[in-house]
Amino acid sequence: MSMVRETATGRTLAIDHDRCSGTGYCQEHFPAVFTLIGSRAHIRDDVDITMLTPETLEEAEAICPWFAISVSDQPT
Amino acid sequence: MSVDGDRSTQELARYRPVSAKTVEPWEAIAADRDRCPVAFSPDIDAFQVTSYPAVKEALRNPRVFSNRWDSATPQPAPLPLEDQVLAYTDPPRHTQQRKLLTAALSASRMEKLRPAMQRFVDDIIDGLVARGGGFEVMSTLARPFPAHMTAELMGVPVDDREQFIRYSELAELETAFPGTYRDKLDEWARYIEDLVEQRRAAGPESDDLITTMCFAQIDGQRFTAHEVSKMVMLLNAAGNTTTTTLIGNAIWLLDRYPEQKALYLSDIEGRVESLVEETLRFDGPIHGLFRRTTEDSAVAGQPVPAGQQVFACYAAANHDPAVYHDPDRFLVDRDWKQLPAHLAFGYGIHHCIGANLARVEAQVALATLYRRLPGLRIRPGFTPEQVPGLIFRGWMGLELAYDAPALPRNHT
Numbered sequence: 001m002s003m004v005r006e007t008a009t010g011r012t013l014a015i016d017h018d019r020c021s022g023t024g025y026c027q028e029h030f031p032a033v034f035t036l037i038g039s040r041a042h043i044r045d046d047v048d049i050t051m052l053t054p055e056t057l058e059e060a061e062a063i064c065p066w067f068a069i070s071v072s073d074q075p076t
Numbered sequence: 077m078s079v080d081g082d083r084s085t086q087e088l089a090r091y092r093p094v095s096a097k098t099v100e101p102w103e104a105i106a107a108d109r110d111r112c113p114v115a116f117s118p119d120i121d122a123f124q125v126t127s128y129p130a131v132k133e134a135l136r137n138p139r140v141f142s143n144r145w146d147s148a149t150p151q152p153a154p155l156p157l158e159d160q161v162l163a164y165t166d167p168p169r170h171t172q173q174r175k176l177l178t179a180a181l182s183a184s185r186m187e188k189l190r191p192a193m194q195r196f197v198d199d200i201i202d203g204l205v206a207r208g209g210g211f212e213v214m215s216t217l218a219r220p221f222p223a224h225m226t227a228e229l230m231g232v233p234v235d236d237r238e239q240f241i242r243y244s245e246l247a248e249l250e251t252a253f254p255g256t257y258r259d260k261l262d263e264w265a266r267y268i269e270d271l272v273e274q275r276r277a278a279g280p281e282s283d284d285l286i287t288t289m290c291f292a293q294i295d296g297q298r299f300t301a302h303e304v305s306k307m308v309m310l311l312n313a314a315g316n317t318t319t320t321t322l323i324g325n326a327i328w329l330l331d332r333y334p335e336q337k338a339l340y341l342s343d344i345e346g347r348v349e350s351l352v353e354e355t356l357r358f359d360g361p362i363h364g365l366f367r368r369t370t371e372d373s374a375v376a377g378q379p380v381p382a383g384q385q386v387f388a389c390y391a392a393a394n395h396d397p398a399v400y401h402d403p404d405r406f407l408v409d410r411d412w413k414q415l416p417a418h419l420a421f422g423y424g425i426h427h428c429i430g431a432n433l434a435r436v437e438a439q440v441a442l443a444t445l446y447r448r449l450p451g452l453r454i455r456p457g458f459t460p461e462q463v464p465g466l467i468f469r470g471w472m473g474l475e476l477a478y479d480a481p482a483l484p485r486n487h488t
Binding site for chain 1: 183417425
């Protein structure tokens with residue numbers, strides 16, 4: 001299972017639930033963007049992805065020790 | 077504490093985790109944390125870090141707090157590059173290696189192994205029951221069970237597994253008695269390197285960990301056989317003893333706190349997850365691990381000069397009263413869905429890669445033992461012995477007794 005949201009610039013932010021192991025680091029560092037539900041990270045419903053800076057997206061991608069968060073320029 | 081980092085005027089740590097290792101060091105740790113959560117410890121020749129936020133502060137900065145000097149048995153110089161694998165290296169090398177392995181060890185993948193683990197543990201218990209009487213749980217279950225699961229995940233040929241596990245046990249002894257088993261461990265490295273050659277000749281036909289490492293490419297380059305053997309040996313060392321001691325520590329803690337044991341036994345399936353998390357928090361297998369500063373730095377405002385060893389004490393962070401209420405009480409019904417994560421698996425980019433495996437293994441072992449063996453307890457009169465050394469917290473052996481008849485395995 002994987003969840004994906006697209007930004008205004010066409011970049012996508014995705015969480016791969018086959019990799020997510022629930023460390024919660026994403027929620028800890030970006031509580032406005034991520035939330036843990038049932039020990040898996042989710043992108044919050046109330047977050048406006050289009051407002052996230054490229055730096056934030058890249059930092060979020062780097063923070064997950066399970067490499068479950070990915071940012072890409074390809075439309076899914 | 078001095079601002080210039082001059083040790084003679086600094087508060088020294090008084091907690092002695094090696095020369096005065098005790099079964100319940102919580103008061104000594106709390107005293108050091110209260111006085112100064114970052115203090116030089118003459119006992120371990122390192123800056124000892126004992127508060128939850130300070131441990132996280134150090135571990136989230138791998139550029140300054142490096143793993144290249146070995147995080148378990150710190151060396152005087154950085155490890156040779158070919159020996160720098162996983163927990164013994166830093167980004168970008170660490171990131172490239174770790175990326176290859178996380179998918180194979182993710183929570184969802186490990187959950188799929190639960191039925192196989194259940195069969196393995198039930199088979200062991202069937203054997204113990206058939207033999208009758210009490211038994212020593214570390215050598216009969218807590219040690220062989222994770223070791224076999226790891227060997228299976230690695231893709232070690234079935235006929236070689238017993239020997240592979242014996243090597244793995246010698247590697248563990250080597251950490252307590254450095255140099256003693258060097259020849260045997262060299263032999264193990266050669267065995268793995270031969271296996272790498274065989275796998276490469278056979279092609280990428282299976283998805284076991286050794287095959288994955290054999291065929292993985294980073295920037296068009298494959299790992300050397302030596303690097304694969306180092307990773308396999310590290311994953312074994314990190315993966316087997318830890319889960320073994322985790323199972324033993326839970327058994328001991330349940331007997332130490334009878335009212336918590338009663339609470340657990342009243343709902344084994346419902347509480348086994350929180351039992352495992354609380355055991356990890358209260359007295360996890362790894363007391364803490366080392367880093368080495370690559371430049372003058374500070375932790376929690378305390379200066380730490382370049383080139384110093386830093387001991388991130390996970391157990392101390394996990395007993396921080398600022399994070400967990402009644403931290404020195406073992407409580408099997410803490411609500412881990414709400415609490416901040418404990419640091420028994422470390423924190424940051426080196427978050428234990430076997431955490432998901434360890435959790436499922438410990439849950440299966442601890443639920444099955446107590447479900448099938450009525451009145452399971454440490455044999456009255458038996459005094460267990462704590463393993464020596466700084467890094468590991470666990471019992472050499474635990475003699476158990478139970479009230480026959482045992483319950484049959486659940487047929488599913």
